[in-house]
Amino acid sequence: MNDYSWLRIPAADVDRAARELLGWRLTANGVTARLTEVEAYSGLGQDPASHAHRGMTARNEVMFGPAGMLYVYQIYGMHFCANVVCGEEGVASAVLLRAGEVVDGLETARSRRPAAKRDRDLAAGPAKLMQVLALDRRANATSVVDGGGPATLSPPVAPVPAAEVVAGPRVGVTAAHDVPWRFWIKDDPTVSGYRRHAPRLRTRS
C-alpha cells in the first residue's frame, strides 16, 4: 500500500504537500501523467485565492472533507480542473494539479488532445491534464488513494530532488499574487506557461 500520510499534513504546511506531489503519477482511463506543476491553496481562511476562502458552499464542500479526495470544478463554462484535498477534515486546504508529463497511454492522450502540437503540450495546463485523463465533474469527490475512484495516485518512479523544485507566484489568480505557492519541476518542458491574470503592465513608455 502506498504511503499517503503526507497528504494529511496540517493546512499551514500545505505547500509541503504540494512539493511532495511533484513527480507522483496520476492514472485514469488508460493514461498516466507524471505531475510536473502544482499550486497550493490554504484552508485557513487567509488565502483570498482559495475557492473556500468565503466558507463552505455546494461547490467547494469536498475541500472540507478528508485528504485524498478530488475537488473538481468547472471553469469558463467549458473546462475542468482538479485539486487533491489535503490536511485534516474540516480545513479546506488543497493542491491544484496544473500540469503533467504523459508517461503512459501516449496514443490515447494524443487522440484526446488534437489541439496539442507536441507531446509536451498534451497536459501542459490544469484543464489539459483533465482532458488527457478524460476526467470531468463526475470525478469530483472521488478518492485518488483508495483505488475506488476513476483516478489513482501512485508514487514517483524516481523522487524529485528538492533542488529541482522551483517556486513562484500562482497562475491566473486575482488575489495574492505575492504568495509563491506554485511549484514546478525545474526546466521541465511540460510546465504550463506563466501568465499573470491582470493586464500586463507597460514596461516601456
Added chain:
DNA sequence: TATTCGATCCAT
C-alpha cells in the same frame, strides 16, 4: 431572480 465573471484554452 438577475447579473457578473472566472485557479483556461485556442486561434488570431
Added chain:
DNA sequence: TGGATCGAATAC
C-alpha cells in the same frame, strides 16, 4: 488579444 460558454457566487 479576444472569444467561447455556463454555473456558482454575489448583487439586488
